[in-house]
Amino acid sequence: MPAVADTHIVNRERVQPTHANNYESAHGGIVMKWMDEIGAMSAMRAAEESCVTAQMSRVDFERPIPIGDTARVESFAYATGRTSVRVRIEVAAENPRTGETEETTSAYATFVAVEDGKPVPVPELTVRGEKCEELRDRALAEEPDRE
Ligand SMILES: CCCCCCCCCCCCCCCC(=O)SCCNC(=O)CCNC(=O)[C@H](O)C(C)(C)COP(=O)(O)OP(=O)(O)OC[C@H]1O[C@@H](n2cnc3c(N)ncnc32)[C@H](O)[C@@H]1OP(=O)(O)O
8 A cells, every 4th residue: 555655756856958947947737747647656656656747736836947057847746536636845945065955936736547538446545754744744734725
């Protein structure tokens, strides 16, 4: 049975001029693509199945990520439904020389486990350890209302 900690994924992308908007920082659509990809990996760990993106909500672009910085994209699954997995995704700009970070972007996303394009049940997500419980509880408390 997968646990929240098993779904934690971190990836880094160096922001290159080809990723940029007209303001010398990462294009929002590119950041969202990175978030979608890493979030999907967390969902797949939780679902033990292939997953597709059903919803990306409350994408907050709080700070830009300048060209030359590293985008550190981090995600974890915090809840499951019958066939869906809910994932928290956070991005920080990281100075590659010092490792100093600043939070820039975040979102909540729902992925659905599929087989041949049809939703399939996911296992229960367990939570072990105080830190994971805290992350799960905060995501549940702060996630946007679901319809
Ligand atoms: C060789 C190996 C390679 C491995 C490689 C690994 C690499 C790893 C990197 C991959 C990285 C990819 C990352 C990009 C991922 C994409 O880009 S996926 C492409 C974009 N997404 C799509 O095309 C999905 C299109 N939508 C659909 O196909 C269908 O709407 C869905 C999502 C399958 C749902 O089907 P449906 O028939 O509506 O399902 P339904 O039975 O009504 O509901 C099923 C569940 O979905 C939920 N749901 C449905 N719609 C929504 C919604 N809009 N919002 C929230 N929840 C919803 C329901 O609440 C329900 O949840 P549960 O109560 O079961 O938990």
